[in-house]
Amino acid sequence: MPYEIISRIGRGGMGVVDLAQDEAGNRVALKRLSLHGTPEELTKARLRIRREAEVLQQLQHPGVVRLREVIDEDDDLILVMDFLPGGNLAQRVAEHGPLPADEVERLADHLLDALAAAHRQGIVHRDIKPANVLFDDQGDPHLADFGVAVHRDATPGLTATEMVVGTPGFMSPEQARGEDATAASDVFCLGATLLFAATGAGPFGAGDPRLLLMRAAAGRTEKAPKTLPPELRRRIDAMLAKDPAARPSAAEARGGTDGTEPRTVVRRAWAARNSRALVGGTALVLLLMGGAAFVLVGGDGNSAAPRTTPTTAPATTTSTTAPCTPLPFQPCGEQPAPNTDGKACLEGFADYDGDAANGCEAKADDLGTDSPLDGELVANLVPANDSDTYLLKVGDGIQLTCDGALHVTLTAPKGVSQRVTVFDGSGTLGTAVSGDGEPATVTIGDPNCFFDDATTLRVQVESVGTDRSPADYTLTATGSF
Incomplete structure (x- = not known):
């Protein structure tokens, strides 16, 4: 190998990173990827990495850590950067603590430029986080590990299939749910990284990675604090929109090719999140000062002609008619829609059909967090971002044949997919996805034949994908260790 290793500077799940120098004395970083699998899988992995490396080597941008070459060494591949x-x-x-706001703005401009360039070439990073933002000797930031996350999880022989890709504290909600990462996912991850730079904390707070993953899957983000300047706060919050379609592109968040300000993007994201307020023909009334003229905007978005009512009362007469502004679930002059206070759904209810007239038609089940799972139960995921957890007591029959097994089966409602995951104190024991009414089962074998393995496990049920349903799912547990 034409590089002399100087020292080890990092270690991760896929291998190690060494500081080295070439024959001319130029310093480089060598990232060694340790490949595992059958000879056929290794061959496919090498071909895939080399094919993607050709794309990455064409990504020449001052804000991206350059990939120089890929070297074969025994069963490993070495990325030279x-x-x-x-x-x-x-x-x-x-x-040193959080960065000043002006430095965060500068950081955002540099990194969004780099990310927009990558997205234009069809490259999705999938694991933007503070540790992957590197600084050169001039203090300028660069995105590192471009494409390596794609290699890790899209290459046969490198990782298990259906693996969640990303870092729990910074990944997008859709990544945490196991969905494919897109350019919009990168924008969220970069927004989370900028929030960390400005505050020292990510959008999901602090805690165990499994807890952060659950918060991420549910989209439970912390907004940028009001102590930040308004422009920076709006910029970050727009990038952290729960709905990928509501987030700006990297180019838009940077300002766009026409210099579009980030606040324009924020207004679009706000409108997407609050579109329900105009569903069902609800009218928006704008009271004009000094008269009784007003403009009506119908549910189709078309403005009616201004309607003027002449004033016949003497100038000294004071009008006693109070102005009315319709609420999302309460048109002027009417009662609040069912299960709402006029403004929003009451606790325990949700609006799934988007029809403001019938209010919040979906009712949550009455099972609390960590309710016992004893045999079979029926519940639902209401509201839409709900994630149910149950406690499952498992006995140990001490079977002489060591064939004890626990089976946890989820049957999701028609039209949607839901995931069941079983945890113990050390991590995930198994997961399965039920779709369109077809049951899916997690089976866990007896951990130890000769000892009592009776324990209490935690079972989680959550939605997968973008479709949601208020209909009931069925969860059953059978067997023992």
Whole structure:
């Protein structure tokens, strides 16, 4: 190998990173990917990585850590990248605290430029986080590990299939649910990274990675604090929109090719999140000062001609008619729609059909968090971002044949997919996805034949994909260790 290793500078799940220098004395970073699998899988993995490396080597942008070449060495592949001596964003915040707002704005401009360039070439990063933002000796930021996340999880022989890709504290809600990452997912991850740079915390708070993953899957994000300047706050919040379609593209968040300001994007995201307020022909009334003229905007979005009522009362007469502004679930002069206070759904109810007239028609089940799972239960995922957890007590029959097994089966309602996951204190024991009414089962074998393995496990049910249903699912548990 034409590089002399100087020292080890990092270690991760896929291998190690070494500082090295070439024959001319230029310093580089060598990322060694340890490949595992059958000879056929290894061959496919090498071909896939090399094919993607050709694409990545064409991504020449000052804000991206350059991939120089890929080297074969026994069963490993080595990615040769530029070495940046300024450390990473995670280290910088840990050592010096959050960055000033103007530095965060500068950081955002640099990184959004780089991300927009990558997206134009069809490259999705999938794991943007503070540790993947590196600084050069001038203090300029660069996105690192472009495409490596794609190699890790799209290449046969490298990882298990259907694996959640990303870092729990910074991944997008759709990634946390196991859906494919897109350019919009990258925008969310970068928004989370910018929030960390500005505050020292990600959008899902702090805690165990499994807890952060659950918060991410439910889209339970923390908004940028009001202590940040309004422009920066609006910029970050737009990138952290729960709905991928409501997020700006990287180019739009940067300002767009025509210099579009980020606030324009924020208004669009706000409108997408609040479109329900105009469903069902609800009228928006704008009272004009000094008269009784007003404009009506119907549910079709067309403006009616201004309607003027002449004033016949003497100038000294004071009108006693109070102005009315319709609410999302309460038109002027009417009672609030069922299960609402006029403004929003009451606790325990949700609006799934988008019809404001019938209010919040979906009712949550009466099972609380960590309710016992004893045999079979029927419940629902209401509201839409709900994630149910249950406690499952498992006995141990001490079977002499060591064939004890626990079976947890989920049957999702028609038209949607839902996932069941079984945890113990050390992590995930198994997961399965039920779709369109077809049952899916997680089976867990007896951990130990000769000892009592009786325990209490946690079972989680959550939605998969973008479709949601208020209909009931069925969850059953049978067997023992």
